[in-house]
Amino acid sequence: MPDRAPVIVGTGLSDYPQAPHLDGVQHHAQAMQRALADCGVPKDEIDGYLDAGGGGGMMIDDAVTMAEYLGIDHRYIDGTMTGGSSFEFHVQHAAAAIRQGLCDTVLITYGSDQLSRMGRGLGTGGLGRGVKRFGGPAQYEAPFGNSLVGSYAMAAQRHMHEFGTTSEQLAEIAVGVRELAGLNPDAMYRDPITVDDVVGSRLIADPLHKLDCCVISDGGGALVMTTAERARDLRQPPVYVLGAAGAQTHWNISQMPDFTDTAASRCGPVAFGQAGLTPADIDTIQFYDSFTITVLLLLEGLGFCGRGEGGAFVKEGHLRRSGDLPLNTDGGGLSSSHPGMRGIFLLIEAVRQLRGQAGAAQVPDCEVALACGSGGWLSCIGAVILGRDHPS
Numbered sequence: 274m275p276d277r278a279p280v281i282v283g284t285g286l287s288d289y290p291q292a293p294h295l296d297g298v299q300h301h302a303q304a305m306q307r308a309l310a311d312c313g314v315p316k317d318e319i320d321g322y323l324d325a326g327g328g329g330g331m332m333i334d335d336a337v338t339m340a341e342y343l344g345i346d347h348r349y350i351d352g353t354m355t356g357g358s359s360f361e362f363h364v365q366h367a368a369a370a371i372r373q374g375l376c377d378t379v380l381i382t383y384g385s386d387q388l389s390r391m392g393r394g395l396g397t398g399g400l401g402r403g404v405k406r407f408g409g410p411a412q413y414e415a416p417f418g419n420s421l422v423g424s425y426a427m428a429a430q431r432h433m434h435e436f437g438t439t440s441e442q443l444a445e446i447a448v449g450v451r452e453l454a455g456l457n458p459d460a461m462y463r464d465p466i467t468v469d470d471v472v473g474s475r476l477i478a479d480p481l482h483k484l485d486c487c488v489i490s491d492g493g494g495a496l497v498m499t500t501a502e503r504a505r506d507l508r509q510p511p512v513y514v515l516g517a518a519g520a521q522t523h524w525n526i527s528q529m530p531d532f533t534d535t536a537a538s539r540c541g542p543v544a545f546g547q548a549g550l551t552p553a554d555i556d557t558i559q560f561y562d563s564f565t566i567t568v569l570l571l572l573e574g575l576g577f578c579g580r581g582e583g584g585a586f587v588k589e590g591h592l593r594r595s596g597d598l599p600l601n602t603d604g605g606g607l608s609s610s611h612p613g614m615r616g617i618f619l620l621i622e623a624v625r626q627l628r629g630q631a632g633a634a635q636v637p638d639c640e641v642a643l644a645c646g647s648g649g650w651l652s653c654i655g656a657v658i659l660g661r662d663h664p665s
Contacts, residue, residue: 278501278664279368280511283312284621289492290461290610293389298333298342300384300493300612305343308495313508314378319497321349321376323367325359327385327613339382349376356648357561358519359383360496360616361655365517367498377500384493385613392489410525422486422564424526424650426478429566431532433480435581440480442584443565444471446600447484447607449593450562454604456594456633461488462608484607485565492612494621501663512627512659515641516548519655526650533581536654537574537645544643544656545576548664552577555658556639557626558598559619561647562605568592571645575656594634602626602634616646620657627661 285307287300295303301324309316322345324336333339336352349370353362360381367379432438448468454460466484474483504511520536520543523529545551552575560571569583577598578586592600601607603622606615623642625631631639645656 276501277372277374279371279498279514280501280504281496281498281514281620281624281659282504282507282509282511283308283314283497284624285309285311285495286621287384287493289459289612290488290490291388292386292491295386295491297384297386298339300386300491301339301382302343304384304493304495305380305382308380308497311509312497314497314499316344317346318378319345319380320347321367321370321379322347323351323353323363323379323381325354325363325383325614326352327354343382345380347376349379355519355521355653355655357563357614357616358646358648358653358655359614360620361517361644361646361657362519364496364498364514364620364657365519365655368514368517371498371500378503379498381496381498381617382493383614383617386491387613388489388491414525414527419526420478422478422481425564425566426481427526428532428570428651429480432566432569435533436584438569438584440472440482441468442588443485443569444468445587446562446565446568446592447471450601450605450607452594453599453602453634454608457604457609460604460609461490481564481566487563487606487611488608490610490612492610494617496617496620510628510661512624513662513664514657515550515660515664516544516546516658517656518543518547519653521653524649524652529651533570535570535574535647535651537571537656540654540656541575544658548658548660550641550658554641555598555643557602557623557636557642558600559602559623559642559644560600561616561619561645562601562607563611563647565607567647567651568600570651571647571654574654575643575645599636602631602636614648616648616655619644619646623659627659
């Protein structure tokens, strides 16, 4: 029987963090071209396509139109959009489709020109103006001054109130990620920072400071997935999908059941169960770091530490380059890039680590990596566990 274990065989990043020469759909196209070149798969072999929309630029905002633009002749298509975690959901769906024979070789793409097109006001007002214009449930929150940063600040405030978490503990996350960004020549910000720098930076939405917040950038990424059987003839070593799961607790922040508990606590055990692993088996984590509080909540939800213990866990240095669980080895959204929905970057960096291609940021003997995306307002969480070895 052919081996239909789903694997990632190709990755590609478009130009980032600022690329005024590309619009959103051109980021999709450039990332696709680079991912196909990475693995050696011809485009006419792609028979599955997944895209979360949000291309911007030419106003292509759906998977079917993007597939047409890219010239993909598919028999499987998926336009799931869960915000920044969309791509972790895509890997879950693509893996199932490959196993079931609905398609053999899948392309996942994303691209955004949000920095060049919209500037840096998204988190503190630009997004709110869009909400009021286009409606939806969030229109009832926007008039009262809520913003993207403000929503996450409420979660941070609640965590501090319930568990005694401090701004200094959150700052440790930003400091560690910046250290790794210094090893990435393409990162937006590379100069070292300290905890004092973070807590001394401008307060954006109490208790989140400027350096607790992700950057705004351009950029895009692409993944090629196929069967383990097909991967034997390709250029790169396959990276196996060991476990993948996602869950949603709400969409609008006003409907979040508990500001200190995300859907990571629901999807994490499923992904670990599929992989037959525990948090202790993970060599590196690539987490959505829209804000420092996002990382803290994902750590707790996925079981790397107990609920309310994230602050102390981070302060012990586990997430640093020299720690036992290096976080966001490309510099993350806090320092490297954040082009709107960054979840595909997490998967690409996890693949680089497992291939041993992460350069100066390489985690020694990296065998298992976890990518966890967060979409919306801590709304939809997707967890993907990847490994170097065949799951059998």
